[in-house]
Amino acid sequence: MEKEKAKVKSGNVVDFKVLKRLFQYAKPYIKQFYLLVFLTIFLAILTPIRPILVQKAIDEYVPNGDYDGLVLMITILIGHLIVLAVVQYSHTYLSGWVGQTIIKDIRTKLFNHLIRLKLKFFDKTPIGRLVTRNVSDIETLSNVFSEGIAALIGDLLQLVFLMGFMFYLDWKLTLVSLSTLPLLIFSTYVFKEKIKVTFNEVRNAVSNLNSFVQEHVTGMNIVQIFNAEKREMDKFKEINREHEKAHIRSVLYYSIYFPVAEIIQAIAIGMAVWYGAREILVDASVGPGVIIAFIMYIQMFFRPIRMIADRFNTLQMGIVSSNRIFDLLDNDEHMADEGEYAPEEIKGEVEFKNVWFAYNEEEYVLKDISFKVKEGETIALVGATGAGKSSVINLLSRFYEINKGDILVDGVNLKEYDLGALRSHIGVVQQDVFLYSDTIRHNITLGNPDITDDKIAAAADLVGVKKIIDRLPNGYDYNVMERGSTLSVGQRQLISFVRAMVYDPKIIVLDEATSSVDTETEELIQGAIEVLMKGRTSIVIAHRLSTIQGADKIIVLDKGEIKEVGTHQELLDKDGFYSKLYNMQYKEVAAI
Structure with missing residues (x-):
């Protein structure tokens, strides 16, 4: 598994181009965002008022024995705290x-965007990484808005207002109190740079961990079949160890920084008390209330500076996640859907004209393929594994783009069709049936409200699976679990037939549709297949040549090229590729 590389950039913490693009998504909620900015500013102004109120109460009312004035000041202070609490609640919630x-x-x-990307993209991209992008990375973005920009602006404004109030009370005491500020700023900068690198490592470790777990849980049967539990566990331990190391490094930096910040703050408070007490003893130029207010101000002042490092790193991680998400959104590997031809009905005539196709550039898996399937005709594609049979049907549904040539349906080039309309006329039954962790009904209809229960039941009855479904707990509401694990291979295959039939396509593609079922189940669906094919254009891929002897035309593929075309008997008479394949299977059956 390819590990993602940490992209740690030095220099500017904030990438304004990314932020500008990110804030395009805030436009629909611009009123709420402006209200959030207003609350941030209001909070920054409101917070520094409390120490002034305490100072006035101590220096003006207590020495003079003004009880009524003291009660009034305490009442104002309580009112201030209530307003502050309401504003903080509103700010946090908003x-x-x-x-x-x-x-x-x-x-x-x-x-x-993901569900519209070409299958080629998913062939080369680990699913776990895509899950990380869609879940973890996007969750990080929420912090940009809730704990990043707004909170950072609030902290900076609060520092400005705090400093203003402090200079208003006593400028000399302010300079003494903030004499340790350069040391705190320096330690905060070092912490920010160290934790930025660590956070990048953590995000990459999470992505690698997600990819590994997703792949191995999905392929757990392979792990157990080949007795690879210990080897894969060792790999997991290594990836998990990297994840642990990255987190521990971040914890280490926090465990160093915050005690250092507390010590610097304690020194600042000590210097303020020392200088303030000296002023009281020498010429009484300041009162006790001023010292108490300064102690409160220093605590308020140092807290935002400590938090600013976290805000910047939250912002940085949001930008890293944004870059990853935007890279994915900027991926233009979409199937071009510029066609406008969307007929309600088609005849079902299919033609390949000199088609060349490669999954990787110049490594062609189909070479100059040409054939025609008339309306209602059944053709079979046969050949050894890797001959290109599945590639033919992938191209017909436009899951991949051809490199050269043309594919026509009813004489119209596939590129001229609306992609959704084209695929609605093509029903595909695959060899490896995929069922979602949901009810049988949902797996048949895929959430299409136009497919009624009567239509489902009629299709199930035609396939011969209705009685099987009726015997299951809750019938069509039975949950088949992930990938249909609670059903047999044959049952999953039968449900895939029902799924194809309820959409009533004009073109049917059967990709090894009976290769994974037992003989009894195969006999059960053979009759349904014949009914399904009736009146429809059918393209059948099968390893069991006995199942396609009645095809109107058999196309023999070998290494991406058409070697023979004809009926079953015509190809046997040629004594070529098809004859060899048929005789080989006949001998295998005879040996059994």
Whole structure:
């Protein structure tokens, strides 16, 4: 498994181009965002008022014995705290709401983009990495809005207002109190740079971990069949160890930085108390309330600076995640869907004209393929594994683009068809049936509300699976679990037939549709296949040559080239490729 490389950039923490693009998603909620900015500013102004109120109470009312004035000041202080609490609640809730709402939109857009990418993209991209992009990376983005930009602006504004109030009370005491500030700024910068690298390592470790777990849980049967549990466990331990090391490094930096910051803050408070007490003893130029207010201000002042490092790293991680997400969104490996031809009905005539196709450039798996299937005709594609049979049907449904040549349906080039309309007329039954962890009904209809229960039951009865489904707990509401694990291979295959039939396609493609079922089940669906093919153009791929003897035409493929075309008997009479394949299978059956 290819590991992602950490991309740690030095220099500017904030990539404004990425932020500008990211904030395009905030436009639908611009009023809420402006309200959040207003609350941030209001909070920054409101917070520094409390120490001033405490100072006035101590220096103006307590020495004079003004009880009524003291009660009034305490009442104002309580009112201030209540207002502050309401504003903080509103700010926290609104920032969370804005962040989660925006990432909901981004996640929807990303998933919508993913489901339209070419299958070629998924052939070369680990699924676990895509899961990380759609879940973990996007979740990181929410922090950009809830704990990044707004909180960072709030912290900076709060520092400005705090410094203003401090200079208002006593400028000399302010300079003494903030004399340790350069040391704190330096330690914060070092911490920010170290933790930025660590956070990149953590994100990459999470992506690698997701990819490994997803692949191995999906392919667990292979791990157990080949007794590879220990080897794969060792690989997992190594990946998990890298994940652990990355997290521990971040914990180490936090465990160093915060105690250092506390010590620097304690020194600042100590210097403020020392200088303030000296002023009181020498010429009483300051009161005790000023010292208490400064102690509160120093605590308020140092907290945002400590948090700014976290804010910057939250912002940096959001930008890293944004880059990954935008790289995926900018991927243009979409199947071109510029056609507008969308007929409600088609005849089902299919023609390949000099088609060349390669999954990788110049490594052609189909070479100059030409054939024609008339309306209602059945053709069979046969050949050894890797001959190109499945590639033919993948191209017919436009899962991949051809390199050269043309493919026509009813005489119209596939590129002129609306992609959705084209695929709605083609029913595919694959060898490896995929069922979702959902009910049988959903796996048949795929959520299409136009397919009624009566239509499902009629198709199931035609295939011969209706009685089997009726015997299951909850019938059509039976949950087949992930990949249909609670059903037999034959049952999954039969359900895939029902799924193809309810959409009533004009062109039917059977890709090794009976190769994974037992003889009894095969006999059960053979009759259904004949009914399914009736009146439809059918393209059949089969290793069992006995199942396609009645085809109107058999095309023999070898290494991507058409070697022979004809009926079953015509090809046997030629004594060529097909004859050899047939005789080989006949001998295998006879030996059994």
